[in-house]
Amino acid sequence: MxxxxxxxxxxxxxxxxxxxAWIPWLAVVSFALLxxxxxxxxxxxxxxxKQGNSYRIIYIHVPAAFLSLAGYYIxxxxxxxxxxxxxKLADMVMKCAAPIGAVFxxxxxxxxxxxxxxxxxxxxxxxxxxxxxxxxxxxxxxVIALQQAYQHQDTxxxxxxxLALVGTVNIPIIYKSVDWWYTLHQPATIKFTSExxxxxxxxxxxxxxxxxxxxxxxxxLLISTRTEVLEREKKTRWVNELAAAKAAGGKV
Amino acid sequence: xxxxxFESLTELMAMSGHGPYVWACYGITLVALLYLVISPLRRxxxxxxxLKRQQRIAAHERAGQxxxxxxxx
Numbered sequence: 001m002x003x004x005x006x007x008x009x010x011x012x013x014x015x016x017x018x019x020x021a022w023i024p025w026l027a028v029v030s031f032a033l034l035x036x037x038x039x040x041x042x043x044x045x046x047x048x049x050k051q052g053n054s055y056r057i058i059y060i061h062v063p064a065a066f067l068s069l070a071g072y073y074i075x076x077x078x079x080x081x082x083x084x085x086x087x088k089l090a091d092m093v094m095k096c097a098a099p100i101g102a103v104f105x106x107x108x109x110x111x112x113x114x115x116x117x118x119x120x121x122x123x124x125x126x127x128x129x130x131x132x133x134x135x136x137x138x139x140x141x142x143v144i145a146l147q148q149a150y151q152h153q154d155t156x157x158x159x160x161x162x163l164a165l166v167g168t169v170n171i172p173i174i175y176k177s178v179d180w181w182y183t184l185h186q187p188a189t190i191k192f193t194s195e196x197x198x199x200x201x202x203x204x205x206x207x208x209x210x211x212x213x214x215x216x217x218x219x220x221l222l223i224s225t226r227t228e229v230l231e232r233e234k235k236t237r238w239v240n241e242l243a244a245a246k247a248a249g250g251k252v
Numbered sequence: 253x254x255x256x257x258f259e260s261l262t263e264l265m266a267m268s269g270h271g272p273y274v275w276a277c278y279g280i281t282l283v284a285l286l287y288l289v290i291s292p293l294r295r296x297x298x299x300x301x302x303l304k305r306q307q308r309i310a311a312h313e314r315a316g317q318x319x320x321x322x323x324x325x
Contacts, residue, residue: 034285038278043264044254053267057277064281096292103284111277118273216285224292230299243303 010087012229013238019222026219033212040205048202057115059206062190063213065108068136069171071101071217075143076168079161089225091157092232094164095147096224100217102140109133120184128177129185132170139167153232 041059048055075097081090112130113123124130143160150156178187189198190206198206233239258264267274 042274042278043256043258045257047257047268052270054270054273056267056270056274060277060281100288103288107281107284110280114273114277118270220288220292223289227292227296227299230296234299234303240303240307243300244307246300247304247307 010085010089012089012092012233013236015089016226016229019226023219023222026215026222030212030215030219033208033215037205037208037212040208045202045205046199051119054115054118057111058202059209061108061111061115062206063210064104064111065133066210067213067217068101068105068108068133069174070214071097071104072136072139072164072168072171074221075101075140076161076164079157079164082157083161083165088232089229091153091161092225092228093221094143094157094161096221096228098140098143098147098160100220100224102137102144104213104217105133105137105140109137125184127184128181129174132174132177135170136167136174139163139170142167 037059042056045056045059047053075094078090078093078097081087082094109130112133116125117123142163146160146163147156150159178185190203230239230242265271265275
């Protein structure tokens, strides 16, 4: 008893039908938060005393970096669940989380480079934080590559889950890099254990963007996993009935 | 706190010289996020089209085998 939901989660069909109603809500909430946060950050938050207006890049750089790390946890944990309990759905989540995480890591690296030009005078340095983020991007790309390298889906899942788990060693390095090797990238300004060193007028739009990015991540991970479910189960009756209903003009 | 920080829209675009950097970041991010939404939806659409084609072919074959019973397709 109590574990029924866990076994149900293993059923891709149950997942597909259950999450159907969540999509429009998540879409509206994440779009609203991102729009409000971006306009707030771009036009209404005060300019930074030292950096002027270039600091406005923070409103996408920091949320994207948060999500590239959170996305890695999700990928590695679902990989572990797939390895241990042989849960099909967890393997699908791992597979779908890899390209999404790679895109968020790419966003944080690119916006960081563009921000670096007017601020540090250079696009790129082999700073500890930046280099460990580049390693994170390669880990994501490695998982994507392993997923495509095997004929057998089970072998591919096993290999990429192991890579994802081994790669988690990089996560504390990324967090701590700005303190261990204080080379160029500044340490965190938002702290959970002590008072943040960012003014509320900049913090609130930033938090709006962070929550918006989280909702957006959930949205795209859901959409992607749902598509993956359909593709894996395309020979089953329920997916074919869904396609027939769609062909007949029904909403899916 | 909620004060518009720029004198005009032109100044908002220019961002006192930092405009190209800031807007490039927002533009690249927008394109990347749109890609994340559109690509799985496109994959789903292609899958449904493929299944629909298969179903049509299957229905056609069934109709060809026993023309008397299957009049509806």
